[in-house]
Structures are given as C-alpha cells and as structure tokens.
Amino acid sequence: MQTLMSEKSEIRIGLETHVQLTNLKTKLFCDCSTDYRGKTPNTHTCPVCLGLPGTLPVLNGKAVEDAVMVALALNSKIQEQTLFFRKNYFYPDMPKNYQISQYDKAGGVPIAIGGFVTTQVNHHEKIVRIRRIQLEEDPAKLVHLGPIDISPYTLIDYNRAGISLLEIVTEPDISSPKEARLYLQKLQSILEHLGVSNSRAEGSMRCDANISMAGGNRVEVKNISSFKEVERALNFEIMRQKNLILKDLEVKMETRHWDEARRVTISLRTKESEEDYRYFPEPNLPPITLTEEYLNNVRKMMPELPDSRKRRLIRQCGLPHYNATVITSSKYFADFFEETMKFHRDPKKVSNWMMTDLLKTLHNQNVELEDSKITPRKLAEMIHLIDDGVISGKIAKKLLPQIVETGQSPREIVKRYDLTRITAREEIKELVEEVFSKNEKAVQDTLKDDNAVNYLVGQLMRLSSGRVDPLIANQIIRECLKEIK
Numbered sequence: 001m002q003t004l005m006s007e008k009s010e011i012r013i014g015l016e017t018h019v020q021l022t023n024l025k026t027k028l029f030c031d032c033s034t035d036y037r038g039k040t041p042n043t044h045t046c047p048v049c050l051g052l053p054g055t056l057p058v059l060n061g062k063a064v065e066d067a068v069m070v071a072l073a074l075n076s077k078i079q080e081q082t083l084f085f086r087k088n089y090f091y092p093d094m095p096k097n098y099q100i101s102q103y104d105k106a107g108g109v110p111i112a113i114g115g116f117v118t119t120q121v122n123h124h125e126k127i128v129r130i131r132r133i134q135l136e137e138d139p140a141k142l143v144h145l146g147p148i149d150i151s152p153y154t155l156i157d158y159n160r161a162g163i164s165l166l167e168i169v170t171e172p173d174i175s176s177p178k179e180a181r182l183y184l185q186k187l188q189s190i191l192e193h194l195g196v197s198n199s200r201a202e203g204s205m206r207c208d209a210n211i212s213m214a215g216g217n218r219v220e221v222k223n224i225s226s227f228k229e230v231e232r233a234l235n236f237e238i239m240r241q242k243n244l245i246l247k248d249l250e251v252k253m254e255t256r257h258w259d260e261a262r263r264v265t266i267s268l269r270t271k272e273s274e275e276d277y278r279y280f281p282e283p284n285l286p287p288i289t290l291t292e293e294y295l296n297n298v299r300k301m302m303p304e305l306p307d308s309r310k311r312r313l314i315r316q317c318g319l320p321h322y323n324a325t326v327i328t329s330s331k332y333f334a335d336f337f338e339e340t341m342k343f344h345r346d347p348k349k350v351s352n353w354m355m356t357d358l359l360k361t362l363h364n365q366n367v368e369l370e371d372s373k374i375t376p377r378k379l380a381e382m383i384h385l386i387d388d389g390v391i392s393g394k395i396a397k398k399l400l401p402q403i404v405e406t407g408q409s410p411r412e413i414v415k416r417y418d419l420t421r422i423t424a425r426e427e428i429k430e431l432v433e434e435v436f437s438k439n440e441k442a443v444q445d446t447l448k449d450d451n452a453v454n455y456l457v458g459q460l461m462r463l464s465s466g467r468v469d470p471l472i473a474n475q476i477i478r479e480c481l482k483e484i485k
C-alpha cells in the first residue's frame with residue numbers, strides 16, 4: 001500500500017541531504033586530491049579552490065556521471081541542459097564569496113528534478129518525493145572551540161573546499177523523525193550500492209532539515225553532521241515548537257544550528273530569503289549538455305540497486321518480504337548475507353540470525369558490522385553447529401557476542417569452554433540427582449503440584465548452562481521422580 005503525505009498530518013519535514021562524492025579522486029573544479037581526511041589542514045589546496053583572483057574552474061566530468069547515476073536511481077528527470085549558478089554570500093568558508101552551485105529559478109536548471117524514494121514504514125510502503133538534485137562544491141570546514149555560540153575563535157580548513165557535493169532535496173513529505181531516519185537509511189543504501197559515496201567517511205553525508213508544525217512557520221535546522229544525529233535533532237526541534245504552540249507563542253521563521261554536544265538547536269539568524277544570495281549564472285562554466293547517448297551509456301553502468309536486490313533475494317532464496325527489506329537496508333549487510341549463504345544454504349536461518357541476534361549484539365557492543373570481527377564464514381559455522389546438534393540455540397546466543405568481539409572460531413570456543421550439548425543419559429541423570437539434593441522441598445512439592453517439575457527443569461538448565469535439551473531434561477526428571485516415589 002502506498003501512502004502519500006496526508007493533508008491532516010501535523011508535522012511536515014523536508015530534508016536537504018549533502019552527499020560528498022567520495023569515489024572521486026579530485027575536487028569538482030580543480031585537481032586537488034579529495035583524500036583530505038586526517039591530513040594536515042590547508043595542504044590540499046590550490047589557487048582555484050582557494051578562490052584566488054584570475055583562476056578558472058574546470059568541471060570534473062566524473063562528478064557529472066555520478067550525479068546522473070544518483071538521479072537515475074532516485075527516479076528523477078535528468079535535464080538535457082544544466083547550468084551552474086553563483087550563490088553569493090560573505091562567509092570565510094568560501095573565499096570567493098560565492099559558492100558554485102545550481103539553482104532552480106531565474107532560468108537556472110539543476111541536473112535533475114522530481115523523483116522519489118520508497119521506504120518501508122511499519123510494513124507500509126511510504127513514498128518520499130524528491131524535489132531536485134544539484135551538484136555543487138563543498139565549503140571549507142570550520143572548526144569551533146566548543147559550542148559555536150561561545151567559541152572564542154574559529155579555525156578554517158580549506159582541504160574540504162571544492163569537494164564534489166550532491167544536494168538531494170525532498171518535498172516536505174516526511175511526517176516523523178523515524179520516517180526521516182528510514183528515508184536516509186534507504187538513500188544511504190542506494191548510494192552505497194552505486195558506489196558513489198562512502199557513508200562511513202566522516203562528514204560525507206550531512207543534513208539540513210525544514211520543520212513546520214500545524215501549518216506554522218518553517219524552521220531550518222542546519223549542521224546535522226551525521227544521519228545518526230538527524231532523528232535526535234528533529235525530536236528536539238519538534239518538542240521545542242510544540243512547547244511554543246502550547247504557550248500560544250509564535251514559531252519564528254529562522255535558521256537554527258544543531259549543537260551535537262548539548263543536543264539542542266540554537267538560533268543563529270533569522271532566515272535569509274533567496275534574494276539575499278543574488279543568484280546569477282556562473283560565467284566561467286559553459287552549460288552541460290547531456291545527450292540521450294550519454295544517458296544510455298550511464299544506464300548501462302548502473303549496478304543492482306537495493307529494491308531490485310530485494311526482489312531478487314525474495315525470488316532466488318524465497319526470503320520473506322520483511323527479511324529481504326531489512327537485509328538490503330545496507331549494502332554491507334546484504335553483501336554479508338549473500339556471502340554467508342555460500343557457506344550455509346538456509347536463507348531463512350541466516351537472515352533470522354542476522355536480523356535479530358547479530359543486530360542486537362552489534363548494537364550492544366556499539367560497533368558496525370564492518371568493524372566487527374565476525375565473518376560470513378564464522379556465522380555459517382555457528383549455525384552449522386546448531387544444525388548438527390553440537391550446541392543448542394541458547395548456547396549459540398551466548399556464543400555470538402564473543403565471536404563478534406574476538407573473531408574466534410565458534411568451533412574453537414565451543415571446544416575450549418566445553419559448551420557442547422550434553423546428550424548422554426547417565427551424565428544428565430547425575431545432574432538431576434544434584435538438582436534434587438539441592439531442592440528437596442521442590443521435589444516434595446511435585447507430589448501435589450505439577451508446576452514444581454518445571455521449576456526443577458529450570459534448575460537443571462541453569463546447572464548445565466543450557467547444555468541439556470529442555471525436552472530431554474523434562475523427560476528424565478519425570479523418570480527420576482517416579483523412581484523416588
């Protein structure tokens with residue numbers, strides 16, 4: 001079922017996502033290296049990205065190719081001819097005093113308009129419409145000492161200035177912070193599959209959000225530095241606006257800054273209107289013309305995207321729809337699944353372990369799958385140990401955090417800590433006798449109350465650290481009780 005934004009919905013959120021094209025070797029308009037992370041500040045610069053007088057920009061063709069791929073993946077309409085515009089503003093992060101960007105008014109045409117992203121919200125399909133996609137240069141990075149509003153000085157690193165950036169703007173179709181997270185997760189998975197942007201690189205995906213409530217003024221929240229912060233920032237801003245509305249106060253139209261450390265939004269300035277930027281066409285760059293032949297060539301290079309991968313997994317492996325959605329929510333997760341399938345051919349078992357216990361373990365250890373020590377081969381090995389009756393599912397649940405943390409082989413851990421299932425009757429009987437001697441009252445109770453047997457089974461499971469099958473435990477305990485009587 002498809003649900004578009006309901007008219008009655010109180011909260012309207014639109015997102016502007018800035019995505020760095022991290023697969024490019026050089027910046028958008030010069031030959032400076034894009035590999036700036038962890039490098040000495042202001043060493044990846046040249047007269048062009050420093051905006052020195054007399055320098056001329058030369059467009060990086062690969063950036064256009066990336067932008068076209070993203071536009072195709074987001075079902076957007078690519079424009080035959082597109083222009084760069086100057087967005088004028090006076091701020092040290094852009095030494096030219098303008099940013100070379102694109103504009104969708106005054107004769108400006110961004111590289112693509114329209115499109116949509118489908119997400120899965122509570123088992124319903126939700127469509128978030130895309131307004132436009134534009135190509136622009138990243139400004140320099142400003143580093144503040146502590147919070148922005150009380151920092152005594154600001155440091156500037158121009159290594160980031162001129163990096164290729166895609167701005168992906170949605171219509172205000174998002175109606176909750178959770179939906180925003182799901183949209184961004186899907187967008188991220190699409191970009192990962194295209195291979196154009198590595199979301200794990202610091203600052204490679206940033207967000208600005210527009211939020212309005214009950215038809216009131218729009219507030220723009222800037223500087224949300226990672227997707228993880230988006231839900232937090234939106235939750236705070238919605239609460240702030242709700243409180244104002246409750247007190248009958250006006251929600252001012254303004255730009256606010258998300259302070260990650262204090263987890264609040266703070267007012268920076270009342271919002272500039274678009275006229276303040278005095279947009280006009282960039283005279284030093286010719287229009288880009290994208291022919292049908294060019295687009296066809298890019299179409300041929302398109303890799304498999306999350307939605308078609310999901311359909312393939314459902315078709316090929318018979319994965320339930322929900323499992324396939326979760327598995328393809330990240331490229332690395334889906335790759336891990338398909339790799340594990342090479343060592344264990346039960347898609348349902350593999351996906352269930354990944355979606356429940358593996359995700360939970362990663363969350364508890366606060367680590368990403370990519371950084372953890374578990375490999376597809378090790379996960380498959382663990383599931384095989386359960387299949388072969390060597391360990392119980394319960395033991396496997398205890399084993400998993402250890403594999404994720406240390407990368408040890410499941411078989412070795414089982415051997416070292418003797419976690420194999422106890423199947424020998426004599427051995428189980430010995431354990432039962434020990435349970436009986438420690439729980440004489442419960443043994444007496446079984447004469448009147450059958451529930452007491454369950455208590456004894458529980459004690460046996462505890463004593464054996466879950467290494468006895470509960471059904472067999474129940475059976476043997478009943479046999480032993482009969483002998484006593």
Ligand SMILES: [Zn+2]
Pocket residue numbers: 027030031032044045046047048049050162
């Ligand atoms: Zn440069």
